[in-house]
Amino acid sequence: MERIQVHDKTFVPLLTADQISLRVAALAKQIGEDYKEKRPLLLAVLNGSFMFAADLFRLLAIDAEISFIKIASYQGMRSSGKVVTAIGMEQDLSGRDVLLIEDIVDTGKTLHHFIPTLLQQHPASVRVATFLHKPDATVYPVSLSYVGFEIPDRFVVGYGLDYDGLGRNHHQVYQLATGDADES
Ligand code: 5GP
Secondary structure: OOOEEEOOEEEEEEEOHHHHHHHHHHHHHHHHHHOOOOOOEEEEEEOOOHHHHHHHHHHOOOOOEEEEEEEEEEEOOOOOOEEEEEEOOOOOOOOOEEEEEEEEEOOOHHHHHHHHHHHOOOOOEEEEEEEEEOHHHOOOOOOOOEEEEEOOOOOEEEOOEOEOOEOOOOOOEEEEOOOOOOOO
């Protein structure tokens, strides 16, 4: 694989398409076993997770539903700070086994703030499947049940992940080249 240019930055190969498809298949098998006879509701967090969610979902050999949401965060009126809500969440989650599908867990902030919002609807269970995890960057406690790959704390693109709108359509994952400043 060659290095690529996205906007003003250079990226180098990190994960091949083969590595990704093998790992996604293994995750789908594991999830299929863990949720056998449970009919989970996958909630894919847009935009970045759409490719991972589609590949994972088509390999699931059990009855399952999928829905797509966007997470929006804004500063609340009170001192308690951030309010995190989901856009596009129409399902009743009560009693459901919810599996959140994320592209990447970086600091963990998004999920740390969002999961309590989900729990207010009394799902039977909430777990997280993330394609990528940057353990060295994670500062908010989040429990991750399924992780595709643990990667270094450098900005990545490809397989659904973008840099300022571009780079999502690569089959591979690329990381920012050393020497290119990481401003993420
Ligand atoms: P967190 O709240 O865990 O810090 O960040 C999660 C979100 O930040 C991800 O869903 C993703 O949209 C974005 N993000 C974090 N790291 C990266 C990265 O290396 N590349 C891209 N494209 N997005 C990232």
